[in-house]
Amino acid sequence: MILAVPTKPLVPLHWLDTIVIVAYFAAVLGLGFLLRRQTHTSEDFFLAGREMSAWVAGVSFLAANMGALELMGWAAAAYQYGYLAAHWYWIGAVPAMLFLALVMMPFYYISKTHSVPGYLKLRFGEPTRALSAFSFAGMTILMSGINMFAMAKVMQVVLGWNLSFSILVSSITVALYVTLGGLRSAILNEVLQFFLIWAGALVVPILGLIETGGWSGMKRRILANTAAGLTGDSGYLHLWTTLGQFQTNSMGIHWTGIVFGLGFVGALGYWTTDFLVVQRILAAKDLRSAQMAPIIGSWFKMAVPFIVIVPGLIGLAVLPNAGLALVSEGAAKAGQHSYNEVLPLLLIRYAGPGLLGLGITALIAGFMSGMAGNVSAFSAVWSYDIYRPLFRPQCSDEHLLQMGRWSTILGVAASVGTAYFAMHFASIMDYVQALFSFFVTPLFGTVILGMLWKRATGPGAFWGLLAGTLSSIAMWGWVQAQPSALQILALSHFAQPMAESLYRMLWSWLICVIVTVAVSLGTRPVPFASLSGLVYGCTEMPSRGRYPLVQQPIFWAAAAAFVFLWLQWLFR
């Protein structure tokens, strides 16, 4: 492995920036080191002792999601597609977070499960748990790898660091602090990283809006650049009104894909069944905290476009006039920059020594929080849902704790391998969307039927999940082998690749649900008495407690839903 062989950086790093970045690494390692003394049992390691407050769990819930795609990828998408990229933050997250809080969280919490596959074991039995655990473990390693690769790519572009050097530094840091303190260390570091992400990332939108003369000035500049042929079309400044037909928007997508593919299946799948985020909520100290955590996360999620989407729009407004019209990754020639570089280019434009270091620290913090989230979730699922039930059913708690530490290290090592695998994909976005459609959306079909339909059976869940996963992989392979198949899957000749992934999610979920229902109806029903605490209608829901209205989850969820709808109308 070649270490620290520099390529030409976008900007030479000042010593002040180096101090800021080194201080960040020292802080996350220091916190992991301090927390090592608080990890005595497997529950401490995998669920942080189940004693997190709503705020800590909520911030961590969101920070774990702020990985590779959040900062770099969606700023690039905003440059490429305009307002449409904000759908992944609003309809692609907020309703699902509120649904998790109000409908699904009570079942996860009452069942006292350690993981999502653990819930499936209680509800459907060992085969469904094993299938979901293996597919989830594989997905987290692949996702962690893409985080590493994306971070290394940024360091290469901005600082000229060698890819392998960046991967090595980030992976060793994450492995150390998660191995030392387990989920508690991952969560508390995610809270720290959350603050630093905001501190560093606010630089670009604030200074960008000052330069362009505010929001209306920014829009005027984008429209002027559009008229001059420097950027795409005026539809960039609409969230919904261009989605009536596939050919009237830059994404080549229809509103049904956004609402049903992204908002319903994709978002609910990710936010309610991906254990990477659900694990943070399971660490909450009581049910009310567990319900409030995703609601708190939803408020922050609605604000994230300010540090992610707005920079992409500012890039559209100011970069073409500076001779920096960006192109897609594959089309970039020598001296040209790709969409993915919009955020680093703007950071360099506005941030002097010290402030640039803080901006780069925000990017690193985002990548590391995503990576640590994946690794800690992998460790829990491997230890609780694969190793113990399949290899050492009688193992002691101390043994399981040791397995958690070792699987963290092995998970990071495997992620390094997948980081090199991810380099061979033309688009990071395609890679991630493909993984979600393979593993997350069918799983949502299984979990939601398990929670809401008493008649769903173990064989139904197993075959439904398997059919959903295999059909999604088959659809992806079909389009790879025959690109024209995209038109069949997305139901339009004008559909673009982004539409294909959303419709693939929808079809794979439907296949999972149809197979689950059909097989369940053909198999012996489970006695309803055994479903208490697992299924709606068989479970006595816990009392909401004697809290005033303003302290109840339903109040803040309703307020978040109102603001969400207002944002849709405002940017329509």
Place this chain on the structure above:
Amino acid sequence: MRRTFEVWFYIGAMLVFYGVLLTIAGSYQWIHPPATVLANEHATFWAGVILLSVGGVYTIGYWPKRGSGNPHDGSRVE
């Protein structure tokens, strides 16, 4: 008895450190502006002041006290 602190204190101290660094750097850049767009807005200095203020509130508000700490709050660091 071991002294404990909450993660909010740790975050506050981190922000104070960055705030001091950026305020000093920003003061220098006020006299020797960097070659960036809007250097006249002195973003580094103001970012330093804001980080110092926010970090100061968290550091003072969550200053560690011997033997204190809510036993049910997972944000505690021992």
